[in-house]
Amino acid sequence: MPGLGASFGRGAATNSQQDFINSDCILIMGSNMAEAHPVGFRWPMRAKARGATLIHVDPRYSRTSAHCDLFVGIRTGSDIAFLGGLIHYVLKHERWFQEYVLAYTNASVLIEEGYEDTEDLDGLFSGFKPEARAYDASEGHWGYEGSPSDRPDDAEETGEAAGRGGQGIHGYGLMGGATSHGQPRSVMTDAPAGEPPRDPTLKHPRCVMQILRRHFARYTPEVVAAVCGCTVEEFTRVAESLCENSGRDRTSMIVYAVGWTQHTTGVQMIRAASILQLLLGNIGRPGGGIMAMRGHSSIQGSSDVPTLYDLLPGYLPQPAADPGHDTLDDYVQHEGLPTGYWVNLRKFVVSLLKAYYGDAAQPENDFRYDWLPRIDGDYSQLLTFERMSRGEMTGYFVLGQNPAGGGPNAGLHRAGLRQLDWLVVVDWFPTETATFWKNDPDAPPPDQIKTEVFLIPAASSSEKEGTLTNTQRLLQWHSKALDPPGDCRSDAWFVYNLGKRLRALYSGSTALKDQPLLNLTWDYDHERPHRLPDGSFSRIAGEPDVDRILQEINGRKLDEIDPRTGRPRLLSGFSELKDDGSTDSGCWLYGGVYPDPEHNRAADRKVDEGPGLQPDWGFAWPHNRRIMYNRASADPEGRPWSERKKLIWWDEAQRRWVGDDEPDFEPEKPPGYRPAPDARGMDAIAGDEPFIMKPDGIAWLFAAGAIKDGPLPAHYEPVESPVGNLIYPRMTHSPTVRTLRGPLNPLAESPSPEFPVVAFTFRLTEHYLSGPMSRFNGWLNELQPEMFVELSPELAEERRIQHGGWLTVRSPRGRIEARAMVTRRIRPLIVEGRTIHQIGLPFHWSYAGASVGGNANDLTSVLADPNVSMHEAKAFTCQVEPGRLAGPVARPTVVPTAWPDTRPIPETPRASQPEGKFVRSEPPR
Amino acid sequence: MNARELEISAIPEPAETPSGPVATILGPFLPVVRPEPRTPTGFYTDTTVCIGCKACEVACKQWNQLPSDGLNWSGDSYDNTQALSATSWRHVKFIEQFASAGADAPSRWLMMSDVCKHCSAAPCQHACPTGAIIYNEFSNVYIQPDICNGCAYCIAACPFGVITRSDLDGHAHKCTLCYDRQRDGLIPACAKACPTASIQFGPIDELRDRAHRRIEELNSRGTPSAYLYGEAPTATYSELHSFYLLVDRPSTYGLPESPFNPWLRMRGDYLRSLLGGLAAIVAMILVWTLRMP
Amino acid sequence: MPTCTDPASPMNAAGYASRRVTKPPNWHELVAFDMLFNNMTTGLFVVAAAGDLVSRPAFGPLTRLAYPMALLFLTIDLACLVLDLGHRFRFHHMLRVFKPSSPMSLGTWCLTAYSIPLGLLSTIEVLEMAGIREIPAWMRLASITTGIPFAMGAAMYKGVLFSTTSQPGWKDSRWLGGYLTNSAIAIGCAELLAIADLAGQGPVRAIRTSLLALLAINLGFLATLIVELRPAIRTLKGGHRLDLMLTLGAALGVWVPAILILVSGTMPTIASAIIDGIGMVLVLAGNFLVRRSIVMLPHHENDDGIVARWDGGS
Incomplete structure (x- = not known):
């Protein structure tokens, strides 16, 4: 989530779900929260009961819309136009929170001379390199005035750094967004004389505020209505609701989910929301902020302790095969920030290397920094599968994922799997990915597929213990209730034992390449036999002790032994980390989760009465701060903005920050503290600068070099769209998108007459993702038994489609059949003076399971946005026709479990025993 | 504290039931110790906050181990359950109210989780000829499945169409208000x-208070159409121990506009029945005595 | 395949209003037969017993056949009930409680209680036929006097059971019980007439005349019932067929037999016996048609669209 990271310093939801209740207005956009996060939706509902206004802006009237006070239907992919319009409205009507914006954002900072905006270049920013389809922020002068970037003589000689190695190498390390230049991270902002030049009057034509005003001047309500397909009145009501409910006394919250992120402009949508919330003064305050609703359980955890190819745990950038990353010193010099909290980067890396390599990591060998793999290309999932489909890979492991069913352009993913020599799938059920070689109706016969597939049975969540990190950075421990049946094993067991066997295979090797593996600390055995809750011993041998793993992640003082355990003392937080090798930590960000061998804070379960932040339920990173940047909940002098919205404040008597949340600030730094001009690290952050992860301590309205597709959000159409760009007519879609066009990934030229209908995928409460956990379950299948497509009565009439009948949807990538759900919840939109039809496709079905059907992801495309290589499943074009598909159709791969089975039910009187029919057959297809 | 999470303290299990051949034969005729009456409990369903997630349906099926009803896509909005039955004790209803044209027309998507109404004077209980349907100690209407003989009279009697007979075991089933969970001090699964x-689950009086407060709140905040269904008795029907907060006519939600308890007419029907018989007998004997020598 | 009235929108603003709320009980043909045989046994017994009381010498030869036949009908009736319950162990489960609030419980007890004097009487008749004559008269009298109220109860409860429900039509038919009890006597009378014809004994003419009177009264009850049912029938898909069945039932079960019996009174003995027999069969057939229409009424779907989908899983 570089959008949030670039703006505020950390790429995660700013507030907690419990905090919804304190909000006065909640704008849900790009999220179908009631359906995708039904349990979390209790909090917006309780806010509503307390009088908050709920707004839903979405292409489709969903179960979320049903509970909002205001629903505005827009065209999918037009979100930046809508948000830009809101920013325009706030600026034009002077509804922004002046004191907040002046003190806590870079509104007054001057930008380098030479920066040119989309206004000047008709849809492009300065620094665009057409041959690379990329920006060089340094050449484009996106930096602060007076920064090294502004003084070419001081800047490092980088040569063709921006283009070297192509996109996708420099990930979004430090949570600050991927850098859009090849120079050290600090080059755009590091002012040698302390503060960068500012104009507190906000009059200077090169100050951020003036740039903002010019940039968003085009986004008038009329333009918004024309692009989005809503009415001016609807838009104005949303704008007014937000403005009325923001300020000293009131706060508004914005909620988004994959409805924003799954666009080629997703990062910039989030940036637009960040700018809006900063202008309204809603960041760091109770009931404010931006909630990023994550799509899977623990997907936040898998970016924190990442499964991402370009990050090390705790958002440390994965070293690249660049000269700038040669040694540890180079790496810290290149990636570190001299001011702000990231000055501690070296401590985090050294502690991580100590956790990885233990005693082998020593100061004299650079803590074995050289053993870390270097990245030399884009190894994101989509690009990996694209390579796989070209036959460039031999084997693949899939754990907890279903690319053959749920990957965008799933046909390409399956074609990729067919090119493999071997595939290991670890899952509960034979998913699409595990059975692509025999059950895919579009595939060649099994004897023509060479891939050898191993399906490893996995344990379910109640059969293993560990933590989940949810959407609000909250680590929650879940206990193991019972042993998994048969050969099922936890994913941790699988990875741990795979590692053990690999180490055994390579043991004794002296080859340099094998040393990282052989020296890895890989010792998580249970010291005592593992007991289950009922007191019996677990029968599973070789299960790693997850407690010990979490303790390693938490971090330890290696030079102090805890007499109670005989092992190194646990750290109480990441502030205790050292860069001399005397501490280790598997992920600095999680420091403090296990401060004591007796106290796993992720397992805390204390419920607070009232609308509190529930600080003793689980553990939220960083350091259990529930609302990040909460220094901004007080004014520059340290007083709450209002009694109603107070959270933390400066207590002069105690000389520290106090309040209802853990301060996200140095607890004893007074509001009046001013850094010396040459101050470094946290000393350079003044007492009124709440965004401590940012080098200048303030939030970025203007993202100086941290985002690859521009310092400000600009509206571009989706890559596939039936209309042109009404705002920047010369640029239809984002200039920095990688389209990955190929025979398996054809794209419709925009605007395309062959595919005039806009399609988007959506989620139903009743199923989970591509269905591997739900379409094998009779209780869930019966609730949504078949693939359907939602379309408007107008489109149905035009195409002669009957409600309840069959229809076929065709995109350049594939075609599927589905039942027609004709509903007025979908409305045609008037865009550019003509009617644009949209259809919604739930993405839950495919060919494996008890309920099978057309796979919406057979229609979506593989695209890669420049920042996070994200695809665009939420907007593509298609054609809709009545009738079914000719050719083979998927059949259920499992027979629903009969219930009750024919054996007598134990301890039940004869009269209650089943005596009827038992066999339930599937309805004929 | 959210009162929905109110837990009823556990009560001790009754003493061991006697076993052995004598008890097996005489069991049904031996006096039983009835459990002490407890505070009446029930459901209050606020349809204005239902998000249609159907978690209640799944929780109910899982706890009560009810079978899946098969894969039948209805096309009626998101309602693929279609009806309460012996195998579906919770049913989430979806009502799409969208004007046919004009973007400004008011639109609504109503959702409601339906369940057995647990009538305080329940026609099904009156009807049951075996004594299988009882009011348990929580004043909930409970079908004892081992006693039920599947006569289906309760199905005919229920004015809300709650009960059906399972073709798996031939007995009538419906929501038990998680009697087993309540006895163990847990709230119902849904x-x-x-x-x-x-x-919301709890003591029925408490639920009524809560519902009245909610109605006042909704009425004062621009939802004048909100009202309670079944929380108080009417001239023709008792109060429901599972009552609803609705914003449209009852029939929109598939509820009878004014439920009627058929037992109010049973005496009269018996009298008319007798009259029919007597009329015939009297006429017949009269003819005989006139026509016979 | 889902059906909906507005092809553009699966659910219109009226939501579930067009659907029937109640579910039909799992009662089918067997129950229609149960209703008929219930009336055949109770009616025959009550008529025979009344004759026994009015004039033992006149009706004595008829009861010899009537009581065992009533017992046979009762057995068939009970078989229908047991089979309809789906399991042979289920009928007697109803005897674990006596529950006057439930017409079914009351009816079960009445049927059971009625079976005892009926069985006794039949045994007496069989014994007497076998030549054993020394059975005390008080036993017969006691059996008759205890049998009549229970037989009446068994005849009366059925209609009340149906009208004390929430089913369309049934719940509106206040005279359903009256009609059924009334027609039980008429059926019994028709049966007795046939027995009298068969035996060639007894007050055939008196019975014939009384049957005419009973049919006339029965027509009144049936007309009332049809008037009560008609509003519900009108809302049903295929309601006109139900209406037709009821009219046909009235014609077959009342009008035609009445005419036949009027005619048969003027015929010679053999011919009149045959016509009486035909009349009785028609009475039974007509009554069955009426009963079947009533039993199946809730299984018909509403006319305005949605099927009463749940058919009890059958």
Whole structure:
């Protein structure tokens, strides 16, 4: 989530779900929260009961819309136009929170001379390199005035750094967004004389505020209505609701989910929301902020302790095969920030290397920094599968994922799997990915597929213990209730034992390449036999002790032994980390989760009465701060903005920050503290600068070099769209998108007459993702038994489609059949003076399971946005026709479990025993 | 504290039931110790906060181990359950109210989780000829499945169409209000699973108070159409121990506009029945005595 | 395949209003037969017993056949009930409680209680036929006097059971019980007439005349019932067929037999016996048609669209 990271310093939801209740207005956009996060939706509902206004802006009237006070239907992919319009409205009507914006954002900072905006270049920013389809922020002068970037003589000689190695190498390390230049991270902002030049009057034509005003001047309500397909009145009501409910006394919250992120402009949508919330003064305050609703359980955890190819745990950038990353010193010099909290980067890396390599990591060998793999290309999932489909890979492991069913352009993913020599799938059920070689109706016969597939049975969540990190950075421990049946094993067991066997295979090797593996600390055995809750011993041998793993992640003082355990003392937080090798930590960000061998804070379960932040339920990173940047909940002098919205404040008597949340600030730094001009690290952050992860301590309205597709959000159409760009007519879609066009990934030229209908995928409460956990379950299948497509009565009439009948949807990538759900919840939109039809496709079905059907992801495309290589499943074009598909159709791969089975039910009187029919057959297809 | 999470303290299990051949034969005729009456409990379903997630349906099926009803896509909005039955004790209803044209027309998507109404004077209980349907110690209407003989009279009697007979075991089934969970001090599975407190469980008096407060709040905040269904007795029907907060006519939600308890007419029907018989007998004997020598 | 009235929108603003709320009980043909045989046994017994009381010498030869036949009908009736319950162990489960609030419980007890004097009487008749004559008269009298109220109860409860429900039509038919009890006597009278014809004994003419009177009264009850049912029938898909069945039932079960019996009174003995027999069969057939229409009424779907989908899983 570089959008949030670039703006505020950390790429995660700013507030907690419990905090919804304190909000006065909640704008849900790009999220179908009631359906995708039904349990979390209790909090917006309780806010509503307390009088908050709920707004839903979405292409489709969903179960979320049903509970909002205001629903505005827009065209999918037009979100930046809508948000830009809101920013325009706030600026034009002077509804922004002046004191907040002046003190806590870079509104007054001057930008380098030479920066040119989309206004000047008709849809492009300065620094665009057409041959690379990329920006060089340094050449484009996106930096602060007076920064090294502004003084070419001081800047490092980088040569063709921006283009070297192509996109996708420099990930979004430090949570600050991927850098859009090849120079050290600090080059755009590091002012040698302390503060960068500012104009507190906000009059200077090169100050951020003036740039903002010019940039968003085009986004008038009329333009918004024309692009989005809503009415001016609807838009104005949303704008007014937000403005009325923001300020000293009131706060508004914005909620988004994959409805924003799954666009080629997703990062910039989030940036637009960040700018809006900063202008309204809603960041760091109770009931404010931006909630990023994550799509899977623990997907936040898998970016924190990442499964991402370009990050090390705790958002440390994965070293690249660049000269700038040669040694540890180079790496810290290149990636570190001299001011702000990231000055501690070296401590985090050294502690991580100590956790990885233990005693082998020593100061004299650079803590074995050289053993870390270097990245030399884009190894994101989509690009990996694209390579796989070209036959460039031999084997693949899939754990907890279903690319053959749920990957965008799933046909390409399956074609990729067919090119493999071997595939290991670890899952509960034979998913699409595990059975692509025999059950895919579009595939060649099994004897023509060479891939050898191993399906490893996995344990379910109640059969293993560990933590989940949810959407609000909250680590929650879940206990193991019972042993998994048969050969099922936890994913941790699988990875741990795979590692053990690999180490055994390579043991004794002296080859340099094998040393990282052989020296890895890989010792998580249970010291005592593992007991289950009922007191019996677990029968599973070789299960790693997850407690010990979490303790390693938490971090330890290696030079102090805890007499109670005989092992190194646990750290109480990441502030205790050292860069001399005397501490280790598997992920600095999680420091403090296990401060004591007796106290796993992720397992805390204390419920607070009232609308509190529930600080003793689980553990939220960083350091259990529930609302990040909460220094901004007080004014520059340290007083709450209002009694109603107070959270933390400066207590002069105690000389520290106090309040209802853990301060996200140095607890004893007074509001009046001013850094010396040459101050470094946290000393350079003044007492009124709440965004401590940012080098200048303030939030970025203007993202100086941290985002690859521009310092400000600009509206571009989706890559596939039936209309042109009404705002920047010369640029239809984002200039920095990688389209990955190929025979398996054809794209419709925009605007395309062959595919005039806009399609988007959506989620139903009743199923989970591509269905591997739900379409094998009779209780869930019966609730949504078949693939359907939602379309408007107008489109149905035009195409002669009957409600309840069959229809076929065709995109350049594939075609599927589905039942027609004709509903007025979908409305045609008037865009550019003509009617644009949209259809919604739930993405839950495919060919494996008890309920099978057309796979919406057979229609979506593989695209890669420049920042996070994200695809665009939420907007593509298609054609809709009545009738079914000719050719083979998927059949259920499992027979629903009969219930009750024919054996007598134990301890039940004869009269209650089943005596009827038992066999339930599937309805004929 | 959210009262939905109110837990009823556990009560001790009754003493061991006697076993052995004598008890087996005489069992049904031996006096039984009835459990002490407890505070009457029930459901209050606030349909205005139902998000249609169907967690109640799944929680109910899982706890009560009810079978899946098969894969039948209805096309009626998102309602693929279609009806309460012996195998579906919770049913989430979806009502799409969208004007046919004009973007400004008011639109609504109503959702409601339906369940057995647990009538305080329940026609099904009156009807049951075996004594299988009882009011348990929580004043909930409970079908004892081992006693039920599947006569289906309760199905005919229920004015809300709640009960059907299972073709798996031939007995009538419906919501038990998680009698087993209540006895163990737990709240019913559906109420436990409901994420938005649309389904609230608790002592019925407390629920009524809460519902009245909610109505006042909604009425004062621009929802004048909100009202309670079944929380108080009417001239023709008793109060329901599972009552609803609705914003449209009852029939929109598939509820009878004014439920009628058929037992109000049973005496009269017996009298008319007798009259029919007597009329015939009297006429017949009269003819005989006139026509016979 | 889902059906909906507005092809553009699966659910219109009226939501579930067009659907029937109640579910039909799992009662089918067997129950229609149960209703008929219930009336055949109770009616025959009550008529025979009344004759026994009015004039033992006149009706004595008829009861010899009537009581065992009533017992046979009762057995068939009970078989229908047991089979309809789906399991042979289920009928007697109803005897674990006596529950006057439930017409079914009351009816079960009445049927059971009625079976005892009926069985006794039949045994007496069989014994007497076998030549054993020394059975005390008080036993017969006691059996008759205890049998009549229970037989009446068994005849009366059925209609009340149906009208004390929430089913469309049934719940509106206040005279359903009256009609059924009334027609039980008429059926019994028709049966006795046939027995009298068969035996060639007894007050055939008196019975014939009384049957005419009973049919006339029965027509009144049936007309009332049809008037009560008609509003519900009108809302049903295929309601006109139900209406037709009821009219046909009235014609077959009342009008035609009445005419036949009027005619048969003027015929010679053999011919009149045959016509009486035909009349009785028609009475039974007509009554069955009426009963079947009533039993199946809730299984018909509403006319305005949605099927009463749940058919009890059958």
